[in-house]
Amino acid sequence: MELVLTRPQLVRWRTAVFAIFLASGLSIATWASRVPAIKSALGVDNVEIGFLLLGAGVASIVGLSIASAVLARFGAKRGMLGAMITFAIGVAIVGVGTDAVPSYGIVLLGLCLFGFGNGAVDVMMNIDGAAIEKQSNKTILPLFHAFFSFGTVIGAGVGALAAAAGINVLAHTVTMAGVVVVIALTTYPAVPARDLAEDPAPGERAGWRERLHTNLSAWREPRTYALGVIMLGMAFAEGGANDWLALGVVEGHGATEAVGAAGLTVFSVSMTVVRVLGGPLVDRFGRVNTLRILAVTAAVGLLLFILAPNLPLVFVGAALWGAGASLGFPLGMSAAADDPARAAARVSAAATIGYVAFLCGPPILGFISEQIGLLNTLFILVALIVASGIASPAARPIAGSTVGAGHPQR
Template structure:
């Protein structure tokens, strides 16, 4: 991977810009998630129908993730990040119009597909940038970057809850969210060096990867195992992103505003966990942190599934959020241990994680129609358990331990 030669101040500005950029997709996702109860009611959709509508987000994400490594190899991370944010903003506008003004589920599905595509390519590009900053700064930073994502999600959830209380229509809410994202891009992109992630041979004596070599990464045993870990932990995170407001509204008979507050509580817990992630990883290492996070998520899910009141479930949501904090960033950091082909490995592991978003929404929706959304979360519980059992695969490669 081509790494730009920068001085200390330039690296610091680059690092700050990546924190900022990581927050934007989180803000965008929360803007959509916080309004799912309203959109569901406006569309008159059942739980399983909402699952299939959300499926559009997964389809767009998978396409974006699959193409991302090739785009980054040719255009660089900065270009792909900015393009992804612009495309996802267009998707949000379509979702808002289709959900509450046109009240057309197909339009919402298509809007989510566009949103997912933009989010998918941006996701890989910003994680490639994150691993590059880690190596340039010689520090463990990726969990901190994902904490910024969670901060953005928390701000988006708070804004969504406020929009519900103020009676702001969904299309207006989405338009305001897009304005925030686009104005932020204008400021942040100038601080990111161009060309990061391009496969040009760069500082390595090895030649750049061919397309066939990037695809062969999908057969690597370590990459596959890390992908399974990320899949399980992403399911824990993604199920909350997709369903937590509806889980609380339907399962605990609370208002949509309290459902959005519960989602904000989950994001706040995940943010705290990720903010402490760098120090925890430096002290205990990836494997111990991943195992502990799986145990936290398992405990939290059990409390939410079998809790008898909103207050008890809220304590479970906190544990669930803390447990879900580490899987994605730690898995992606592990995928980036080898600088050569980092974009392809990060893309492969991200795609594996997004399979949770592909399978999760319709699966939980269908099961939820039969046994309730609360009981459907048992599937998530199983996935997290498998991820915890495979944590050893994320152990740093020999000679690559400089950034856990």
């Protein structure tokens, strides 16, 4: 049965999902901003920090993969609540393992819970965002992803202030975990239980195994893999920038570390701005045309970044790179959720492909860069961005869906 909401109910639901996206970004930046303090407190080296990152990344992929089962059994309303509390507990445990009971194993456990919960909620909040798009008949997922970016900015800022004020990791992470739990509990009533997210109605719980079987069928659909290519290319472009853009400015163009950090800031600001403004752009030109334009923008920006003879053009390249890479992931999510009955399966599958690229791509690029140089390695990203643009027709709305179709003016 199709969900029918009043305007105030829809606004409350949309506001709740904005807050959930923000909470996810907030949690990621909370622990990431304290990595130097965690490293110092535990007395570990970069290799051991790398294994902590790997643990969180693997747990995230497990969370992404199991989200379909959680949705089939519990629905998005309860599933998001449980996942948010899980990653909040994980963030708090990181603080416990850093200061209260210093232990590498406890920090790893916390990061695994954090990664698992964040991976699971990522699928569910995107499905909710796509359902809100259909209720509103507007492209909104890019704006939801902008709120995730706002969360990372706020979290990083609070982390910097906490470090400057000498606040230990335990007090910081427990406080921020409490904030996430408050967001989880206050947003829960505003999220409707609905067939769109497979929230089981009374008496229907026995059919969850059949729903899970339907969810897993997404991996047999060619469109899933085509959407995965779109998201993979743009996830590589975003993840590669996060990890290697600043170093590329320093090592490839002979700039200072401060200038390298400024280059990454230009990329991040450009990406966030386009995510804020991207919905109307998609509604005007359609998903496919928008993805093609942005793929060209990202490829040109990255080529300019690599080949620029001076720093001003490097910054222009970084801005174009960020703008071009901004919407591939959210629009891929939106396209995967076109059919509400299979949204969970398709979003989970496509997101898994994208996140594997996001998490595993940068280390692979680092290895390759040791052989051919960092700027030369970035040409691989150009090729992946081009592949993403070529695969963009897969994002065309399916029959019966109007969100993302575009409305050209005449």
